[in-house]
Amino acid sequence: MPQRLNVSMSQCLNASAHNVSIICHKLIDIPLLVLPTTIFLFAGRVIDYSYGLxxxxxxxxxxxxDQAFLNLNSSQLQHKGATIAESLSGLPLLVRGHVPGGGPSEISKPHFTKLLKQVTNHISxxxxIFVHDGAIGSSPKCDAKVRLISDSPSAMLSLSRMLWETPTRAVSHDSCPLTVYVATSISPGIGESIGLGSKENDGFIAADIERSSLILCGKAFSDSNATKEALAALSGPVIFARGGLPLSARLLVSGDSVVLLFAPKRTFKSCRDLLVPSDAGVILSSKGLAFLFQTGGSNLxxxxxxxxxxxxxxxxxIPSVSKLSPGQAAYHFLAGYQNGKFIPAYNKGTWSIDPLELAKAFLSKLKDDQISSYLFNVDGGENNVNGSDFVKVVQSTLSENIPPFRAKSGGDLEEKYKSFLLSKFPDLPEEFSF
Known part of the structure; x- marks a missing residue:
């Protein structure tokens, strides 16, 4: 049975923030483990205080x-004043902890540390405050647990919809959970005050991959694309360590068959209604395919x-369509060639996993599970393919005998591939080939 104690609010805060187990023992002489919750009576009202949280x-x-509300559902958040926020895009995203080859950090460690201190002081x-526990990745075998901490029910209403549900206490028992701090009402000048320069009044996003922490200031929670990009970067190393391959890809589901697609964003946009998910984020593991973020439909x-x-x-x-060996598929996956530009692993976002290591794991998956691979040229000069035509070609290819890949004569494309990849990834495995 919970205990009811008449104590001051400062005692409540001190108990929660500093030395709960000793205080509880002195007050009621009962070990903390058999007293998960104590009801404090302060100023004539009852406060249910969760020591663990x-x-x-x-x-x-x-x-x-005063109070921390954990895992409120949509109606409960709306009862607390949550509203649907207007969608934003293009807010600044600053990341530190890039992998080699991914460019320098966009925010220094001292700046992030100072920002985190100011944000936690503000939320305190x-x-x-509102807390929500969830997961990135719909497969519990290789997901990344997340705890959201927000000063706003509206922000929590928006962000919690991105995450998959996870069992109670899963976050507290996870070996490497991610933490997201949301400070919607913090001063708009917070970025400039810590040396980040003048930022938009709507807010900004800062992520520290090494620290597994994400900060959303102002209205940044309303920029779902940038928020998902940051969350994908933070969760990538955790998912990869647990045997999952986080990929910038989509799925084409046809009957009982599932096709994994890598393509330029413009191609995906033109046929988005025919593919899942609507935004990038697929995890390939030994158990099958899962999604990074909530899709509203099937999850595995x-x-x-x-x-x-x-x-x-x-x-x-590059021919219109051709069949690839696993080594060729890994090579073209790593290159992500798009008319003179290379997008390693087809990921235009933030790198948190070395693309070469991802490509090696991709190669192993193709070989171990004997998955067929094809290369498709969506911009073959006069024969451009977009939208539903792309989907039709994919479907028809599966029922045809497609010849092996053989580059057409003319041009130095193979040398361009080789020059780029060796400059970025000098230790390419011998099995990787054009």
Missing amino acids: NLALAGKGVIVK SISN FTLPASVFLASSDSSGV
């Missing part, structure tokens, strides 16, 4: 001033029957 939040730098000053699929890598080559050196 408040201690966990204190460990993340957030001291609960808010009477009521079997292993793909085949893989399609779409390149854009207006020179015509």
Whole structure:
């Protein structure tokens, strides 16, 4: 049975933030483990205080001033004042902890540390805060647990819809959970005050991959694309370590067959209604295919029957469609060639996993599960393919005898591939080939 104690609010806060187990023992002489919740009576009203949650939040730098609401559903958040925020796009995203070859960090460690301190102090000053536990990745075998901590029910309403549900206490028992701090009401000048320069009044996003922490300031939670990009970067190393391959890809589901597609964004946009998910984020593992973020539909699929890598080559050196060996598929996956530009692993976002290591794991998956691979040229000069035509070609290819890949004569495309990849990834495995 919970205990009812008449204590001051400062005692409540001190108990939660500093030395709960000793205080509880002195007050009621009962071990903490058999007293998970104590009801405090303060100023004539009852406060239900969760020691475990408040201690966990204190460990993340957030001291609960009054109440912390955990895992409220949509209707409960709306009852607390949550509203649907207007969607935004293009807000600044600053990331530190890039892998080699991914460019320098966009925010320094001291700047991030200072920002985190100011954000946690701000959230600690808010009477009521909102906490939500979820997961990135719909497969519990290789997901990344996430704890959202927000000063706003509206932000929580928006962000919680991105995450998959996870069992109670899963976050607190996870070996490497991610933490997202949301400070919607913090001063708009917070970025400039820590040396980030003048930022938009709508807010900004800062992520530290090494720290597994994400900060959303102002209205940044309304920029779902940038938020998902940051979350994908943070969760990538965790998912990869647990045997999953986080890929910038989509799925084409046809009957019982599933096809894994890699293509330029413009190709996906032109046929988005025919593919899942609507935004990038697929995890390939030994258990099959899963999604990074909530899709509103099915969350798990079997292993793909085949893989399609779409390149854009207006020179015509790459044939319209051809079959690849696993080594060739890994090579073209790593290159991600799009008309003179290379997008390693087809990922235009933030790199948090070395693309070469991802390509090696991709190669192993294709070989181990005997998954067929094809290369498709969506920009073959006069024969451009977009939208539903792309989907039709993919479907028809599966029922045809497609010849092996052989580059057409003319041009130096193979040398361009080789020059780029060796400059970025000098230790290419011998099995990788054009």
